[in-house]
Amino acid sequence: MNKPFAITLDVRTSLANHTGAWRSERPVYVDGLPPCNHACPAGEQVQAWLYAAEEGSYKTAWRRLVNDNPFPAIMGRVCYHPCEAACNRGELDSAVGINSVERFLGDEAIRQGWQLPAAAAPSGKRVLIVGAGPSGLSAAYQLRLRGHEVEIHEAGHQAGGMMRFGIPTFRLPRAVLDSEIDRLLALGITLKLDTRVTDLGETMRAGRFDAVFLAIGAQLSHRAYIPAGQAARILDALEVLGAAAGGERPQLGRTVVVYGGGNTAMDAARTAKRLGAQEAIVVYRRTQAQMPANEIELREALEEGVHMRWLRTITQVGDGTMTLEKMRLDDNGKPQPTGEYEELTGDSVVLALGQDVDRSMLDTLASIQVVDGVVQVDKTMMTGCPGVFAGGDMVPSARSVTVGIGHGRTAAVHIDRWLRGQPSQPMPADSRVPVAFGSLNPWYYSDAPHAVRPRLEAGRRVADFSEVVGSLDADTALYEARRCMSCGNCFACDNCFGVCPDNAVSKIDSGHGYAIDYDYCKGCGLCAAECPCGAILLEAEHT
Amino acid sequence: MTGQTVKFYQIGSRAVGNRLLPAEWRTEQSNPDRRNALNSGHRACQGCGEALAARYVLDAAVRATKGRLVAVNATGCLEVFSTPYPESSWQVPWLHSLFANAASVATGVAAALKMTGRDEIRVLAQGGDGGTVDIGLACLSGMFERNDDVLYVCYDNEAYMNTGVQRSGATPPAARTATTEAVGARPGNPFGTGKDMARIAMAHEIPYVATATVAELHDLEAKVERAMSLRGARYLHVLVPCPLGWGSAPADTIRLARLAQRCGLFPLLEAEHGEVTAVLPIRDPVPVEEYLKPQKRYAHLFGDHPRADVLSALQALADRNIARYRLLAEEP
Numbered sequence: 001m002n003k004p005f006a007i008t009l010d011v012r013t014s015l016a017n018h019t020g021a022w023r024s025e026r027p028v029y030v031d032g033l034p035p036c037n038h039a040c041p042a043g044e045q046v047q048a049w050l051y052a053a054e055e056g057s058y059k060t061a062w063r064r065l066v067n068d069n070p071f072p073a074i075m076g077r078v079c080y081h082p083c084e085a086a087c088n089r090g091e092l093d094s095a096v097g098i099n100s101v102e103r104f105l106g107d108e109a110i111r112q113g114w115q116l117p118a119a120a121a122p123s124g125k126r127v128l129i130v131g132a133g134p135s136g137l138s139a140a141y142q143l144r145l146r147g148h149e150v151e152i153h154e155a156g157h158q159a160g161g162m163m164r165f166g167i168p169t170f171r172l173p174r175a176v177l178d179s180e181i182d183r184l185l186a187l188g189i190t191l192k193l194d195t196r197v198t199d200l201g202e203t204m205r206a207g208r209f210d211a212v213f214l215a216i217g218a219q220l221s222h223r224a225y226i227p228a229g230q231a232a233r234i235l236d237a238l239e240v241l242g243a244a245a246g247g248e249r250p251q252l253g254r255t256v257v258v259y260g261g262g263n264t265a266m267d268a269a270r271t272a273k274r275l276g277a278q279e280a281i282v283v284y285r286r287t288q289a290q291m292p293a294n295e296i297e298l299r300e301a302l303e304e305g306v307h308m309r310w311l312r313t314i315t316q317v318g319d320g321t322m323t324l325e326k327m328r329l330d331d332n333g334k335p336q337p338t339g340e341y342e343e344l345t346g347d348s349v350v351l352a353l354g355q356d357v358d359r360s361m362l363d364t365l366a367s368i369q370v371v372d373g374v375v376q377v378d379k380t381m382m383t384g385c386p387g388v389f390a391g392g393d394m395v396p397s398a399r400s401v402t403v404g405i406g407h408g409r410t411a412a413v414h415i416d417r418w419l420r421g422q423p424s425q426p427m428p429a430d431s432r433v434p435v436a437f438g439s440l441n442p443w444y445y446s447d448a449p450h451a452v453r454p455r456l457e458a459g460r461r462v463a464d465f466s467e468v469v470g471s472l473d474a475d476t477a478l479y480e481a482r483r484c485m486s487c488g489n490c491f492a493c494d495n496c497f498g499v500c501p502d503n504a505v506s507k508i509d510s511g512h513g514y515a516i517d518y519d520y521c522k523g524c525g526l527c528a529a530e531c532p533c534g535a536i537l538l539e540a541e542h543t
Numbered sequence: 544m545t546g547q548t549v550k551f552y553q554i555g556s557r558a559v560g561n562r563l564l565p566a567e568w569r570t571e572q573s574n575p576d577r578r579n580a581l582n583s584g585h586r587a588c589q590g591c592g593e594a595l596a597a598r599y600v601l602d603a604a605v606r607a608t609k610g611r612l613v614a615v616n617a618t619g620c621l622e623v624f625s626t627p628y629p630e631s632s633w634q635v636p637w638l639h640s641l642f643a644n645a646a647s648v649a650t651g652v653a654a655a656l657k658m659t660g661r662d663e664i665r666v667l668a669q670g671g672d673g674g675t676v677d678i679g680l681a682c683l684s685g686m687f688e689r690n691d692d693v694l695y696v697c698y699d700n701e702a703y704m705n706t707g708v709q710r711s712g713a714t715p716p717a718a719r720t721a722t723t724e725a726v727g728a729r730p731g732n733p734f735g736t737g738k739d740m741a742r743i744a745m746a747h748e749i750p751y752v753a754t755a756t757v758a759e760l761h762d763l764e765a766k767v768e769r770a771m772s773l774r775g776a777r778y779l780h781v782l783v784p785c786p787l788g789w790g791s792a793p794a795d796t797i798r799l800a801r802l803a804q805r806c807g808l809f810p811l812l813e814a815e816h817g818e819v820t821a822v823l824p825i826r827d828p829v830p831v832e833e834y835l836k837p838q839k840r841y842a843h844l845f846g847d848h849p850r851a852d853v854l855s856a857l858q859a860l861a862d863r864n865i866a867r868y869r870l871l872a873e874e875p
Binding site: 007009010011012013014015016017018019022054055443444446482491492493494495497498499501502503504506507517519520522523524525526528529530532 | 582584586792796
């Protein structure tokens with residue numbers, strides 16, 4: 001051998017030395033459950049569509065969004081966004097404005113005329129949807145996508161349900177509502193208006209429907225007996241909201257008293273202000289903390305000058321005046337009368353005490369069980385009657401547009417399974433624990449305060465029914481989307497690739513985008529520690 | 544700082560890369576075709592800050608010189624764990640001679656390249672804190688004085704880790720080492736000793752002096768880039784946490800380097816011809832305890848008999864750095 005001086009072995013690369021044998025823990029890439037996804041009643045994959053929006057790929061983002069929810073422009077206006085309450089960014093500065101980005105995407109889709117995904121090949125099955133509210137429309141959409149023939153029977157003159165008759169136009173302009181509903185119906189969904197289903201069994205036989213989804217909502221207003229003089233004006237909140245939404249101007253007088261503490265009460269009081277009332281006063285028998293109204297609605301109502309009278313009941317209504325009784329909370333937090341009374345001036349009383357389900361149609365099918373005024377369903381959203389599913393406000397749950405849309409989607413998944421003869425089983429619940437702020441490495445997220453949506457000034461709002469909350473423009477929407485910390489899901493920052501002291505991480509074009517070479521990974525854990533979003537976990541190495 | 548400021552809201556300019564950033568704004572470490580100057584299979588401990596820093600620095604220098612680079616290494620951990628005979632982890636031309644003479648060997652390499660008309664090939668010398676501030680200081684000072692065309696990089700893990708964690712001239716006050724045990728009234732390394740190598744280098748008024756850590760990669764790469772754009776003697780001092788010698792978790796290496804900068808004990812600065820030209824402001828200041836507590840070499844300051852007096856003396860050192868370099872100024 002011809003070797004240089006003092007060299008007896010060939011120089012070799014250190015790659016012969018497999019340092020992976022040192023490892024006691026191995027890093028693995030995971031897909032965590034982002035808290036926003038976990039909190040979304042409509043089942044949206046929020047982080048996934050924000051991921052596309054971050055790139056400015058708004059159409060891709062919108063397409064991901066409408067997989068689960070066909071109404072982004074409506075959602076971006078009326079949803080109470082529990083996703084933002086759950087957002088981990090709230091711990092750093094303030095939550096990502098998910099709702100405002102959703103609205104931007106929804107409006108962009110309307111502007112650009114983006115179309116919903118096409119229906120699958122015909123399945124030969126027919127599904128009846130009773131009620132064209134958010135839940136019914138959502139179910140119709142999901143079933144149509146799966147290739148079923150869908151017919152909606154709606155008792156009213158127009159589709160939309162509470163989105164049209166319950167939500168004031170200053171929160172949801174009807175042009176937005178119409179364009180999202182029209183786009184959905186254009187998928188080939190039959191909508192029969194002014195068609196009240198009275199005998200469900202008969203309707204199903206006559207229409208040869210294979211399954212039905214009931215989403216008739218809850219429109220019967222709770223009545224409270226209040227002794228009232230002849231001249232007293234007592235109205236129902238849904239009537240007032242429906243009339244105002246239809247462009248009418250119901251006469252409410254100068255001082256309007258709204259009785260109740262829910263979202264309908266807030267909407268009614270805010271509507272009364274816009275109808276010309278100088279004062280709108282909400283009377284509620286418990287305290288602010290116990291109000292069922294969403295805090296956003298309450299805040300906006302207060303900003304517009306709506307007054308609140310907590311711990312009061314209305315005991316008697318006269319002509320231009322009424323009697324309130326003061327309440328106090330007992331040890332169980334229940335309001336109890338105190339026997340103290342006070343007078344309140346008011347030209348009319350609007351009752352917003354909650355709504356019940358109209359059960360006249362339900363009673364035609366004996367196997368449908370109604371408990372406490374709502375229809376009982378199993379985990380697949382099916383009632384006691386095989387093939388009859390129900391959702392939205394008529395089943396036991398929180399009542400909101402978003403919840404209704406989620407019910408529609410869940411029911412559609414199960415109706416689809418049922419129609420295909422697949423065994424009934426609940427949608428596998430996501431057993432993953434939502435990613436906690438503590439598992440992120442927030443150092444890497446730049447300080448970026450929340451982009452505030454333009455709002456109409458409170459004083460100008462009540463002048464008419466103009467929309468209160470404005471939209472983000474493309475720049476601010478992009479900025480807002482990029483505030484997403486992508487909790488638990490890799491967003492390709494290259495930190496793991498960069499910080500490995502052993503070059504054991506490589507970039508690849510598939511899967512999570514990175515691969516770990518366990519021949520060399522010593523298991524130091526730096527990649528996991530420096531992953532900003534907690535998408536790498538360390539697992540004990542089995543020896 | 545020489546690096547550009549990227550206002551990017553999800554991941555600022557601190558992450559290694561980002562799919563949304565143009566490639567030229569990402570670090571060299573995010574480049575799938577980076578040189579990987581120190582390859583897999585080296586025998587550094589888990590979470591070694593020095594192995595990480597050596598790759599960071601050399602990959603950036605390879606990029607800056609378009610691959611025309613020779614590295615000269617002093618004796619130390621880096622040399623031992625990368626080249627157990629006959630293996631080598633280096634993917635750049637690499638020389639090792641003695642503990643003390645890396646700066647002189649580098650001077651010789653640069654002179655030889657110049658004499659043979661190949662001075663587009665650049666020379667980088669590197670060593671640990673022992674080889675730099677103690678054993679090799681005379682050679683290094685000479686290299687500075689002669690203004691030889693070498694970038695000398697010191698990977699400072701604050702003691703002689705390779706031989707069993709003995710104190711060096713870069714060991715900070717109060718730190719426990721094998722030769723400064725945590726005993727007596729003033730446990731650990733005595734206050735008032737040690738050398739501030741960056742300031743010693745600045746006193747030579749050489750063209751460029753900078754400090755960096757493994758936690759601020761964009762900053763580190765910008766400094767290597769700047770150094771390679773200049774000729775003459777240049778010095779880069781990189782703080783590299785050592786899980787073995789510091790008694791810290793391997794996964795905490797980068798976090799500790801970050802905390803060292805955020806508490807003020809390790810200021811990040813640049814100087815040209817003896818004058819400070821830029822500092823990296825502290826983004827989110829922390830008290831020194833946050834940096835010290837995760838390290839077992841400072842365990843005697845906490846626990847059942849906490850040493851508030853020693854901690855406040857260490858905090859005073861951090862505060863002096865903050866005042867000296869105005870580290871709490873607003874970011875531009």
